[in-house]
Amino acid sequence: MPSLCRDCFARPEDHPRRCAACGSARLARHPELFRLPIAHVDCDAFFASVEKRDRPELAGRPVIVGGGQRGVVSAACYVARTRGVRSAMPMFKALQACPDAVVIKPDFAKYVAASRQVRALMEELTPLVQPMSIDEAVLDLSGTEALHGAPPAAVLARFARRVESEVGVTVSIGLAPNRLLAKIAVERDKPRGLACIGAAEAASLLAPEPVTILPGVGPAFAAKLAGLGYATLGQLQGLDAREALRRFGEEGPTLVARARGEDARPVNPDRETKSISAETTFERDLATAAEMEPILWRLCEKLARRLAEKGFAAGGVVLKLKTARFAQRTRNIRLPGASAVPETLYATARSLLAREADGTPFRLIGIGAAPLVEAAGADRGDLADPEAPRRAARWAAMESLRARFGEGAVLAGRGLEARRPDPSRPASPRPETRRPAARR
Structure with a gap:
């Protein structure tokens, strides 16, 4: 049976328990090991792994990335997972399961930077890389053996080693003849795994x-x-x-x-992005528009930045609210003209919020852009809205100054109001490693 040492990349012909060349027990074996071309790569506990990379003193300790008594777990390291902590779990439940966890507020700019490093290493292997999220992607290595001088399994083992040494996080890899089986395979061997599912065995x-x-x-x-x-x-x-x-x-x-394990979907590096959004969970339920509007403004600024990063504008606005009883409300409206300016997004979202703020207590608010259109055609203005280009120019100038001098260098008037104490947040910020009080 074909074998591969994932530490020294030797290919032993016999079936030892350990690699004869380096002594490693990390041997991958499968009848189709060197013939499987589709890989699903998943970074292990990505956000928590990045935090542990940057804070070596946390090695061996349970780490939860998230925050707020009423927030949810964004990521949990494998130490915390052994205690029952899972992504998307309410924070109070996570801290009941793992009371000694170190809780760290998410730093998405740092995670995006690490994700881009991993993505760049993927693109050295094949141009057919389809990102699925910030921490996972599907790769098609069909026909790359001559280029790399090795079959996909060996190339991916070397890739995993490079990610560990250059980015400082680990990945798990699923290898298969198609995307579905690769996704199922990657879940079978985490962390630092390399699992295979072949076509012949898939159905059984x-x-x-x-x-x-x-x-x-x-x-x-x-x-x-x-x-x-x-x-x-x-x-x-x-x-x-x-x-x-x-x-x-x-x-x-x-x-x-x-x-049966059949899947004809190709790996598409140009997969269409259908929507972009931003949301937040309140520390306490909010029921009035006045309380939620400053938070909505901040989300509109965040959404505008995300649109700019992706080269899109909003053809419409989607408002998302979740009640205290977890019932979700989604309201949407098309914009008269596409926009990527927070002032325009906010004005539209604010009108939607006014209709929904009927005294119902809410625990979450979100703002999204859908459908998406090319940014080049946005905020051009017309007879109905001649000020659109000026708003876009103001926003671009503000973002340029912030990039040079920091986030607080310049604020819109509404931004000053939004910087007042946030009713959705505690009055005194907690240290990032301090555990919120348990819910009674």
Whole structure:
């Protein structure tokens, strides 16, 4: 069976427990090891790993990236995960499970910088890199063996070593003949893993797995499938396309094909971005527009920066609110003309907020841009809004000054109001490693 040492990259022909060349036990083995071209690369506990990289004294300690008594966990290191902490878990529950955790406020600029480093190393391997999020991507290394002088598995093992040495974080890799199986494979061996699923074994390997192992099959759809007698992938595999169409509608044949491990999606480096957003969770419930508007303004500034980074403008605005009982409200409206200026985004979002601020207590607010349009056509102005170009010029000038002299160098008048004590935040900021009080 083909083997690869992930530490010295030797390819032993026998099947030792340890590499004869370096003594490492990190040996990858699989019948199709050197023939699988699609890789799903996932940075291990990315935000927490970046924080531990920059603060070596935290090595071996449980670290949670998040914050606020009512916030959620953005990331948890593997030490914290062994205590039951998971991403998206409410912070108060995470701290009940792991009371000695070091809690660190997210620093997204730092995470983006590390992500770009990892992405640059990926693009040295193949031009076919499709980012899935800030910390994961899919790569197609088909036809690159002659270029690199090694099969994809060996190339990826070297890549993982470079990420560790140059970026200071670790990655796990799933190798397979298609994107679906690569995604499932990467979840099977974390952290620092390299797992393979071959075409020949896919159906039998997936058969006993629950339907929720398929990306996109959430609890509600899984419950519906279970009610119809399909709780495992093996139960779906036996359906033909016609029966799948009858039982599950237009998506039925695709669902059954995925249950067998079949996936024809290409790796697309030009995957379309459909929306860009920013949101925040309040430290206490807020019910009035006056309380939420300063927070909405800050989110509009953040959204404008994210649009600029991606080269987009907003063709419409989406307001997201979540009530104290976790019910979500989403309201959207098209803009008369595309914009990437926070003043314009805020004016529209504020009108949506005014309609929703009916006394209901809210725990979260978010602002999004959808549909997205090219930035070049935005904020040109017309007879109905001749001031649009001036607003865009003011915003560009402010951002230029902030880039040179710091975030507080220049503020819009509304920004001064937004810098008043935030009713969604504690009056006195806590040290970043101090644990918030547990909810009673």
